[in-house]
Amino acid sequence: HDKWEIDPQELMLLEELGSGQFGVVRRGKWRGSIDVAVKMMKEGTMSEDDFIEEAKVMTKLQHTNLVQLYGVCSKNRPIFIVTEYMRHGSLLNYLRRHEQSLTSNQGLLLDMCIQICKGMAYLERHNYIHRDLAARNCLVGSENIVKVADFGLARYVLDDQYTSSGGSKFPIKWAPPEVLNYTRFSSKSDVWAYGVLMWEVFTCGKMPYGRLKNTEVVEKVQKGLILEKPKMCYKEVYDVMRKCWSQLPETRPSFRVLKEQLVTVAQRLLVD
Numbered sequence: 001h002d003k004w005e006i007d008p009q010e011l012m013l014l015e016e017l018g019s020g021q022f023g024v025v026r027r028g029k030w031r032g033s034i035d036v037a038v039k040m041m042k043e044g045t046m047s048e049d050d051f052i053e054e055a056k057v058m059t060k061l062q063h064t065n066l067v068q069l070y071g072v073c074s075k076n077r078p079i080f081i082v083t084e085y086m087r088h089g090s091l092l093n094y095l096r097r098h099e100q101s102l103t104s105n106q107g108l109l110l111d112m113c114i115q116i117c118k119g120m121a122y123l124e125r126h127n128y129i130h131r132d133l134a135a136r137n138c139l140v141g142s143e144n145i146v147k148v149a150d151f152g153l154a155r156y157v158l159d160d161q162y163t164s165s166g167g168s169k170f171p172i173k174w175a176p177p178e179v180l181n182y183t184r185f186s187s188k189s190d191v192w193a194y195g196v197l198m199w200e201v202f203t204c205g206k207m208p209y210g211r212l213k214n215t216e217v218v219e220k221v222q223k224g225l226i227l228e229k230p231k232m233c234y235k236e237v238y239d240v241m242r243k244c245w246s247q248l249p250e251t252r253p254s255f256r257v258l259k260e261q262l263v264t265v266a267q268r269l270l271v272d
């Protein structure tokens with residue numbers, strides 16, 4: 001019995017949550033009571049057989065700050081990917097919608113960053129690379145729980161506009177020099193993206209580098225230009241962000257080290 005195979009008859013599909021990279025995603029109920037999100041994979045968007053193989057590994061990645069993959073319905077087409085449901089949707093939309101209340105609450109913003117860092121430190125420990133970490137790919141649940149979503153899925157996207165660094169959908173603004181030049185992904189390229197994600201959090205969802213075109217960002221990043229300190233961000237927090245943007249991957253801290261630094265900063269700031 002394949003543990004990661006879900007019987008579609010045990011699923012009840014409810015309202016649409018949005019349409020992501022691979023097609024429509026709907027809220028659902030699994031076995032009558034478990035809240036789930038169901039991705040219904042549009043044909044031709046993903047290398048399905050490779051993904052189904054990888055799903056066996058992904059279901060084993062379990063952490064409070066990772067959106068849990070419950071399993072797949074792979075016996076018919078389109079295939080369904082069934083995950084944990086997060087009621088407040090993407091972190092990017094959440095930041096933009098709650099900007100007023102969030103600007104005065106640095107403690108909460110820092111806590112969100114620490115939660116994501118914990119999820120990423122778990123992936124790092126398991127030598128698992130996200131490849132598209134950004135606020136749009138994190139989700140918010142009840143009680144300000146934040147989780148990393150869609151980790152590792154980038155490997156199965158068939159759209160070259162997304163996969164090639166020259167493509168229109170490639171996440172240039174979250175990519176370090178070694179990814180821009182050689183598409184060399186690693187946990188340290190995830191760390192660079194995490195620094196940009198921290199910047200997104202402390203600007204309540206602004207677009208990094210504003211209206212600069214991707215080509216201009218590539219040039220500036222390679223020259224060592226980095227994102228400026230968000231107005232409402234403590235200097236100690238910005239100092240951590242900057243470490244994520246070291247030109248050389250080996251000089252960037254690991255997520256394990258980042259988590260310790262952020263917790264220390266939080267303790268010092270929130271005591272005062």
Ligand SMILES: Cn1cc(-c2ccnc(-n3ncc4cc(C(C)(C)C)cc(F)c4c3=O)c2CO)cc(Nc2ccncn2)c1=O
Nearest residue numbers: 017018019020021025037085086087088089132150153154
């Ligand atoms: C689990 N989950 C997923 C989603 C949801 C909905 C639509 N598209 C997506 N997305 N978004 C982004 C995305 C990105 C990728 C990359 C390979 C990394 C490029 C691959 C995906 F497959 C998705 C996807 O499916 C999601 C994210 O997987 C929304 C939820 N929740 C809510 C709640 C309220 N309103 C809206 N959504 C939720 O709980």
